[in-house]
Structures are given as structure tokens and as C-alpha cells.
Amino acid sequence: MNAPVKSFANVSIAVLPPVARLNLRIAPANLAAASAAFGLPLPTKIGQGVVKNGHAAWCLGPDEWLLHAPEAEQAAIVADFAKARTKAPHSLTVISDREFTIAITGPRAQEFLTVACPLDLSRMAPGTAKRTLFDSAQVVLIRDADDAFRIEVWRSFFPHVSELLDIALREFACGL
Numbered sequence: 001m002n003a004p005v006k007s008f009a010n011v012s013i014a015v016l017p018p019v020a021r022l023n024l025r026i027a028p029a030n031l032a033a034a035s036a037a038f039g040l041p042l043p044t045k046i047g048q049g050v051v052k053n054g055h056a057a058w059c060l061g062p063d064e065w066l067l068h069a070p071e072a073e074q075a076a077i078v079a080d081f082a083k084a085r086t087k088a089p090h091s092l093t094v095i096s097d098r099e100f101t102i103a104i105t106g107p108r109a110q111e112f113l114t115v116a117c118p119l120d121l122s123r124m125a126p127g128t129a130k131r132t133l134f135d136s137a138q139v140v141l142i143r144d145a146d147d148a149f150r151i152e153v154w155r156s157f158f159p160h161v162s163e164l165l166d167i168a169l170r171e172f173a174c175g176l
Contacts, residue, residue, distance in 0.1 A: 010108035011172060013165050016101040016150070020074035022067040024081075026090035033088035037080040038067060047128045049142070058129035058142065066129065066140060066152070071096070100158050102151045102165065108172065109147050115168040116161075117141065121149075137161050 026034050028044065035041045040052040042065055049058040056068040069077055074096060081092045104113060110121045116135040121143070124130065129142040137157035142150040153161045 009106075011104065011106040011112045011169065013169060014103045014105075015162075016103050018071050018096060019101070020067075020069040020071050020077060021094070021096045021099060021152075022069075022074075022077065023093045023095050024065040024067055024090060025063055025092075026065070026088060027063060030088035030090065033084045034065075034081070034090060037084040038069075038077065047124075047130055049127045049129055051127075058140075060129065060131055060140065097155070099152050099154055102153060102161070103148070104151065104165075105148045107147055109149055112168060112172060113141075113149060115171075116164050134161050135164055 024034060024038075024042075031042050031044065038055060038057065040050055040055050040057060042057045043050045043059045046059050046061060049056060054070050054073075058066045060066055067077075074094065078092065078094065081090065084090070106112075113121060117132060119130060119132050119141070124141075124143045126143050126145050126148075129140055131138065131140050133139070134141075134151060134153070137153060137160055139154075139157075139161070140152040142152065144150060151161065
């Protein structure tokens with residue numbers, strides 16, 4: 001589902017195209033095998049992210065990673081992890097169809113997100129991700145740059161989050 005870009009001079013909102021999205025649960029002692037299966041070294045610090053050759057991984061917890069890759073590579077990634085399972089027990093769940101990704105960019109993106117996100121976003125470095133709330137919806141918030149964020153939101157919460165973003169955009173556009 002690709003929605004039109006909505007913006008005013010200081011903030012743009014866009015629903016991004018689908019990606020292969022996977023949730024990995026694995027013991028940290030087995031990260032080398034998971035890194036080999038995914039094709040990049042998985043980050044070890046909670047919140048930290050790594051991006052390389054179209055693949056991205058964020059550590060969301062002591063044994064949990066969110067993985068992104070091009071949609072066309074999903075089956076191959078699942079197969080590579082299935083091979084790795086004999087050496088490194090893990091749970092890999094395909095969550096590609098469960099979520100949408102909304103990009104929020106622009107010089108006031110950080111301020112804009114405070115309309116419904118309780119985090120102190122000034123303490124969130126580019127390249128990091130956090131599980132948080134957006135109003136009452138659980139989301140994963142990814143900070144790509146000082147002025148660029150992504151919200152990973154479950155399909156069932158998407159209409160609510162999208163409407164909040166639309167209201168906030170109208171308020172920001174008229175100077176509120």
C-alpha cells in the first residue's frame with residue numbers, strides 16, 4: 001500500500017514500498033551464524049542498527065533483531081536461516097505483511113513526532129531503533145538521520161497512526 005506523499009515546507013510523510021521484514025530471536029552466542037545467514041554483522045547493542053548492501057538489522061532486545069532486505073530476497077534469506085538452524089537454534093518469523101513503514105522527513109521531523117511519541121528523540125542517535133508507542137499503538141521507530149525517521153506500524157494500527165500524522169501535519173502547516 002503506497003499512499004501519496006503528504007508534506008508542508010518542514011515535514012514530509014510517505015508510506016514506503018514493501019520490504020522483506022523478519023523478526024529474529026537468537027541467543028547472542030549464535031550471532032556469527034545469523035550474521036553469515038543474513039549477509040551482514042548483526043549489531044550487538046540494543047537499539048543499534050547496521051545497514052549494508054540493501055540489508056538492515058536493528059537490535060531490539062537482548063535476543064531480538066528486526067531485519068529488512070529487498071522484498072525479492074525474502075525466500076532466499078529464509079532458506080539461508082533454515083540451513084543455519086542446525087548450528088544455531090533460532091526463531092525467524094516473516095512479518096513482511098504485518099506492518100507498514102511510514103517515513104517522516106524534514107527539518108522539523110523530530111519535533112513533529114513529539115505529537116504522539118513519548119521518547120526524548122534528541123537522545124536517539126541516527127542509525128538506531130527503539131520499540132515505543134505512538135499514541136496508543138506499539139511501533140518500532142527508526143532514526144535514519146537527524147531529519148529522517150521511519151515508523152514501523154502494524155497493519156491494524158495503521159489507520160489510527162496515519163490519521164494522527166495527518167492531523168499533526170495540518171496543525172504544523174498552519175503554525176500550531
